[in-house]
Amino acid sequence: MTRSSNLIEVAKAAGVSNMTVSRVINNSGNVSEKTRQKVLKAIKELNYQPNLIARSLARKKTNILGLVVYTEQGVHPAFYNEIINGVQKGASELGYDLLVFANREDQSYSDRITHSSFVDGVIFMGVKINQHDIRNVHEKGFPYVFIGKREIEGIHPYYISPDYVKGTRMAAEHLIELGHTKIGFIGQSRIIEPDYDKLLGYQEALFKHHVVYNPQLVFEESQTQLDGYNAMKELLKQKPTAVIINNTYATIGATTAIKEAGLQIPEDISVIGFDDNQELNEQYNDFIGLELSTIRIPKVELGKEAARMAISLLEGNETPKANFIDLHFMKNDSCKKL
Template sequence: MNRTPNLLEVAKAAGVSNMTVSRVVNNSGKVSDKTRQKVLKAIKELNYQPNLIARSLARKKTNILGLVVYSEKGVHPAFYNEIINGVQQGASELGYDLLIFANSEKQSYSDRITHSSFVDGVIFMGVKINQNDIKNVHEKGFPYVFVGKREIEGINPYFISPDYIKGTKMATEYLIELGHTRIGLIGQSRMIEPDYDKLLGYQEALYKHNLVYNPQLVFEESQTQLDGYNAMKELLKQKPTAVIINNTYSTIGATTAIKEEGLRIPDDISVIGFDDNQELNEQFNDFIGLELSTIRIPKIDLGRQAAKMTISLLEGNDVSQANFIDLQFIKNSSCKKL
């Protein structure tokens, strides 16, 4: 039977001590170049694979980042998947791997993470977070980053977030420039910081252009397709000429309601979505026959930057606690000048 050679056999083949092989494998301690080459040659010939767990325990470092995702209805899976891909890319670029912790709404992850030797740092993301997890790792000085803006009582957490204020303000101003003054906003909840920032961006744009904020044009708690449908039904009673919709599912429901009322996009109402999700764009195009104008979140770059920020923290570098990345506004045929 073939078996994996061990460190003792590498040492014997190279004619050196076990400690010398360990120093070469872990790149620690003084070893002459000649001896190092002998050890590397023996490693190659024997196809020796170091025991990663043993190495991690010896170095007290795993080169692995943890990722915890608090998933929530109303958030399209592709949203998280792209961020996770970005985290993977960012970690890999700096020599780290990724360990994803199984999701459970009622489970606390902080003790599992900080008491184990599995990961060197952790990234949290999701809508309904466990604030105690964040407080616990923060107070213990364990390197972490949250994806998305969060305010947590008693601490200033490390986070990286899309600049939702700037992004929503940009989209609202675009509609104002097209001549719209009755602009609806279908959001999720002002109790969640990113969604509250979207509302602030919307309000800032109105204020800048001397338009009065009308709360009857704003609908919250819209997470699912049915929520978006119902919100749009109510919003249409207020005779808006344009609307910005918070998420993928709500956009699908809202456009269904618009079509049922016999209204046309963009002739009767201009529509802007959030997230620039490919599936949503395809459904919108099939259903309405237009390209959806969207506020694009650079999700892969967001994940990549979260990974690099976490690694910078665990390496002892100075890192700003609040970090933002810009959004892009994609102008398409779902908006019309009045």
């Protein structure tokens, strides 16, 4: 393999010292325009690229951000992929590369992360986060950020989360403003925190508009298509005029139940879903033949913001502990004015 040249060779070629070359590369310090040009020429001629390993050692900083993804079933990979994309972009904008740790089930990453100095900071994502990892990283004071609202065993981490409370409240208020009062809610609040926030938002909207909360309209454990189907079948007995459903899989199931009951969306029942994944959502829209009104999570922005937070933290800047990102309500064709 062709050996790549180093700083000193460039310095010699340009007739300057190594530090002058270093300054040109890093745009740091003062370098006269004349020598800068000389150096740039030499760099070009020798096809020089700085050795990042050596730089990292000297700086005691790799400019690499770690991202640990704890994958699990039931979450569409594309959901994570979009966020990863965002993290990547956010990191890149601030001069960081991204090292993704994933595809190793039930594995603990923290030792490899905190020692070995390969990453300057880390972002954790996923529902089933490894508790040992958190404790480990936390105790060492290693900079880390969660994607998603978390509080684990007394540890209050830095986190960035979609504002599910606000998002769901907006959606529920939209339905109330359209004249709905019998609004169903199909979520999974007992298991997963983000979805508890969705329920909260739902309740807040009702409260604000003096609509009485009816627990019979609320189904708290629905994740899969079948869950959604079963929940909807039950819910329909209450004759709701609208329903908010917490994820796309459940929405597909619920819609099947609606169709089976001979009901039409939005004529007989208004539906608002969550736009977890574009592909799935399009599939859904084809399936029911209309554009579903959804609460959309800006996933790329979420990832970007996570990167910004983690980098702010590891660079020692003051960083707020909890951060929220607004959801967007996409008003489409699945809600009807009463």
